[in-house]
Amino acid sequence: MNLGCATGHPSFVMSNSFANQTLAQLDLWKNKDTYKVGIYILPKKLDEEVARLHLEKIGVKLTTLSKKQADYLGVSVEGPYKAEHYRY
Amino acid sequence: MPTATLESSTNTQSLDYKVADISLADFGRKEIDIAEQEMPGLMAIRNKYAAGKPLAGVRVTGSLHMTIQTAVLIETMVALGADVRWASCNIFSTQDHAAAAIAAAGVPVFAWKGETLEEYWWCTNQALSFPGGKGPQLVIDDGGDVTLLIHKGVELEKGDKWVDSPSGSHEEEVIKNLLKQVYKETPTRWENVAKEWRGVSEETTTGVHRLYQMLEKGQLLVPAINVNDSVTKSKFDNLYGCRESLVDGIKRATDVMVAGKVAVVCGYGDVGKGSAASLRGLGARVMVTEIDPINALQAAMEGYQVTTLEETLGIGDIYVTCTGNVDIITVEHMKLMKDQAIVCNIGHFDNEIQMEPLNALQGVKKLNIKPQVDKYTFESGNSIFILAEGRW
Numbered sequence: 305m306n307l308g309c310a311t312g313h314p315s316f317v318m319s320n321s322f323a324n325q326t327l328a329q330l331d332l333w334k335n336k337d338t339y340k341v342g343i344y345i346l347p348k349k350l351d352e353e354v355a356r357l358h359l360e361k362i363g364v365k366l367t368t369l370s371k372k373q374a375d376y377l378g379v380s381v382e383g384p385y386k387a388e389h390y391r392y
Numbered sequence: 393m394p395t396a397t398l399e400s401s402t403n404t405q406s407l408d409y410k411v412a413d414i415s416l417a418d419f420g421r422k423e424i425d426i427a428e429q430e431m432p433g434l435m436a437i438r439n440k441y442a443a444g445k446p447l448a449g450v451r452v453t454g455s456l457h458m459t460i461q462t463a464v465l466i467e468t469m470v471a472l473g474a475d476v477r478w479a480s481c482n483i484f485s486t487q488d489h490a491a492a493a494i495a496a497a498g499v500p501v502f503a504w505k506g507e508t509l510e511e512y513w514w515c516t517n518q519a520l521s522f523p524g525g526k527g528p529q530l531v532i533d534d535g536g537d538v539t540l541l542i543h544k545g546v547e548l549e550k551g552d553k554w555v556d557s558p559s560g561s562h563e564e565e566v567i568k569n570l571l572k573q574v575y576k577e578t579p580t581r582w583e584n585v586a587k588e589w590r591g592v593s594e595e596t597t598t599g600v601h602r603l604y605q606m607l608e609k610g611q612l613l614v615p616a617i618n619v620n621d622s623v624t625k626s627k628f629d630n631l632y633g634c635r636e637s638l639v640d641g642i643k644r645a646t647d648v649m650v651a652g653k654v655a656v657v658c659g660y661g662d663v664g665k666g667s668a669a670s671l672r673g674l675g676a677r678v679m680v681t682e683i684d685p686i687n688a689l690q691a692a693m694e695g696y697q698v699t700t701l702e703e704t705l706g707i708g709d710i711y712v713t714c715t716g717n718v719d720i721i722t723v724e725h726m727k728l729m730k731d732q733a734i735v736c737n738i739g740h741f742d743n744e745i746q747m748e749p750l751n752a753l754q755g756v757k758k759l760n761i762k763p764q765v766d767k768y769t770f771e772s773g774n775s776i777f778i779l780a781e782g783r784w
Contacts, residue, residue: 305641305642305645305736305737305738305764305779305780305783305784306634306637306638306640306641306738306784307457307459307482307484307485307637307641307780307784308482308484308485308641308764308779308780308781308783308784309641309642309644309645309736309764309765309779309780310637310640310641310643310644310645311459311460311487311637311640312457312459312461312485312633312637313461313629313633313634313636313637314430314461314633314636314637315426315427315430315431315460315461315464316430316431317628317629317632317633317636318431318461318462318629318633319430319431319432319433319434319435319461319464320433320624320625320628320629321595321619321624321625321628321629322431322433322434322461322462322464322465322468323433323434323436323437323624324595324619324622324624324625325465325532325593325595325619326434326437326438326465326468326469326472327437328593328617328619329447329452329469329474329530329532329593330441330446330447330472331617332530332590332591332592332593332615332617333446333447333450333529333530333590333591334446336590336591339590339591339615340615341607341612341613341614341615342607342612342615342616343600343603343604343607343612343615343616343617343618344615344616344617344618345617345618345621345622346617346619346622348623350622351622351623351624354433354622354624355623355624357432357433357436357437358432358433360432361430361432392623392627
């Protein structure tokens with residue numbers, strides 16, 4: 305009914321969804337010869353990249369890990385930052 | 393408005409486009425320009441990849457709400473080189489000025505607000521019909537209708553008798569009729585489509601659920617990317633999208649004062665969380681129904697009363713379904729609701745609310761107020777309002 309009675313979700317949030325759609329399409333085509341039938345999720349690195357691309361627009365200043373902090377967590381300074389089982 | 397003449401429903405000689413009113417293209421373009429400014433992620437990807445045209449000549453069928461935002465997605469795919477055909481994935485969700493702008497830009501689009509189910513599936517088939525009898529190499533799906541149609545078509549050509557089985561709904565009958573007609577005209581249509589189909593990306597909880605069911609049964613034909621479960625999809629679109637668009641829809645449909653009302657949200661997944669927050673934000677007292685103890689505990693600890701639907705009857709003023717399941721609000725429930733209750737669905741399919749049985753109910757009077765708003769009056773004298781015929 306949000307689409308039937310109004311105009312659906314606002315652009316900014318749909319930019320996240322459609323960025324994922326576009327990256328998925330690029331990936332499916334680029335790796336079409338190696339993909340097997342199955343269901344896949346985009347790598348966390350790309351998920352983080354989608355989020356990153358939306359930060360500047362709404363004035364987010366992101367903190368960068370120091371090398372010591374990254375080592376302490378056992379992640380790379382550039383990410384991905386969370387384990388696969390992390391639920392956000 | 394387009395008429396319902398569907399003789400060419402299985403014509404693989406593709407039409408260029410079918411929209412409500414091509415003269416709306418200029419208005420659509422102005423709103424697309426604004427949306428581009430609000431879609432930094434999508435535009436960044438467009439700018440990064442456009443020069444290399446990584447999808448040059450790739451045939452892509454999209455089945456996704458033909459809105460202004462989707463227009464920006466379509467034009468991104470075109471900028472990456474894709475040969476795109478598009479239909480909406482809901483009979484009411486098209487924004488006609490968006491569809492007109494896309495058609496005017498030369499992309500074959502088949503979508504208008506207020507399609508019949510016959511027209512809807514005709515549009516889907518047109519979006520799948522590339523010149524020369526070709527089908528898509530990639531599919532962008534929302535709810536899984538294109539994926540369903542191709543799979544059911546292939547199964548039919550392999551001798552499956554699903555199309556001759558009794559239908560559980562009018563829509564199922566429409567799909568079966570379309571498949572039978574296609575089969576009569578081109579008995580190898582879907583096999584040919586499947587041969588060159590390389591993958592699908594699906595962006596809804598419902599569509600992904602369908603994909604996993606197909607995979608488990610060994611029926612899935614292509615690799616699929618579950619876009620829904622990207623964190624930046626389900627934890628944003630489903631949650632923050634609904635938090636803004638749910639009350640927007642209720643307000644535009646009814647102008648009802650939300651503050652002080654009792655709202656009942658059925659299902660507390662990401663969409664339910666956004667919907668409950670949306671209603672609470674305007675001052676409604678929100679109740680939640682859940683079958684999953686984890687989600688129920690989440691809702692309760694967020695401060696919502698969690699109870700059964702039966703307990704809310706006579707109390708609830710606004711009902712919202714978002715469970716992904718069927719028969720959540722039954723005809724018996726609706727008969728017992730408070731007079732003037734508003735009932736709507738923000739889950740993907742229209743079977744969360746028992747619409748077909750409601751329409752078939754003896755003694756109920758249906759009064760159309762305006763497009764997508766209907767008042768049903770029961771023999772008791774109580775009335776309820778149904779938004780968008782129970783559709784998303």
